Amino acid sequence: MNTEKVADHIIKWLKEYAKNAKVKGFVVGVSGGIDSALTSTLCAKTGFPTLCVELPIHQAKNQVTRAQEHINLLKSKFENVCDIRVDLTSTFEDFKNVVPKTESSEKVDLSLANTRARLRMTTLYYLAGLHNYLVIGTGNKVEDFGVGFYTKYGDGGVDLSPIADLMKSEVYKLAAFLNVPNSIQKAAPTDGLFGDSRTDEDQIGASYDELEWAMDMQSKGKSENDFSGREYEVFKIYLTLYNANQHKMQAIPICKIPKELK
Secondary structure, eight states: OOHHHHHHHHHHHHHHHHHHHTOOEEEEEOOSSHHHHHHHHHHHTTSSOEEEEEOOSSOOHHHHHHHHHHHHHHHHHOTTEEEEEOOOHHHHHHHHHHSOOOSOHHHHHHHHHHHHHHHHHHHHHHHHHHHTEEEBOOOOHIIIIIIOOSOTTTTTOOSBOTTTTSOHHHHHHHHHHTTOOHHHHHSOOOOOOSSSSOOHHHHHSSOHHHHHHHHHHHHTTOOGGGOOHHHHHHHHHHHHHHHHTHHHHSOOOOOOOOGGGO
C-alpha cells in the first residue's frame, strides 16, 4: 500500500464531501484506540475544524491516558483541532436504574455494552448539530464488512466512514506513517464497552490478522471444508459472525406494499 497516496486520497475525499455538504467541520469520538486515532488525524489534516470528543463511561485509565495523549498531540500540530470531554458515566448509571431488570446476566451485559455505544453516538450527534459538523465513523473494513464488530446505531451510526475500506493491518500502516502515538499503535485493540480488560480478540476468538485472512479466503470462494486445525476454527468464527451480523451490513428492510392493496 502506498501510505502517502492513500492518506492524501482520504483527506481530499473528506474535504470534498464537507465542502459539497456545506458543513463546517467534523466530530470524532476518540477512544484511545488505533482506528479513532487515525481517523481524527486524517480529519485534522483537512484543515476543517475537527472536534475530538472523549466519551468515558467507567473507562479504563490506560484508555483515557492514550486518548488524551493523542488529542494533545493533534492540538499541538493543528490549530483547527479542539476537544471536549463528556463523561457519560452518571447518564449510563441513571439508565441502568430505570430500565426493567432481567435474570439473564449475559444478555444484560451485552445490551448495556451496546447502550454505552448508543449514548456516545447520541452525544456526538448533539455536538455535531450545535456546530453544523459531520459525525465521522472510525470503523475499518474487517469490522464493518467482515464480522460486523460494532454496535448498530452506536459506533455504526455515523455520517461518513473514511477508513472503512482499509483492513486493520492497513490502518496500522497508515497510523505509523502519520505518527500516531506509539502507545496507541502498540495497544491491544478493545472496544472498551464492558468496563474490563477484555480485548477484541478475547471477544471474537480470533486476531485481526486471522480475520483478514478469512475474509480474503471467503472472497476467493473457499469453504470450511477447505481447511483444518486453526484455519478451520478461524474461518468458522468468521463465517458465523459474518452471517449473524448481516442485519448491520445491509440496508434496513422495507415492506413493499403491492399496488393493488393501496
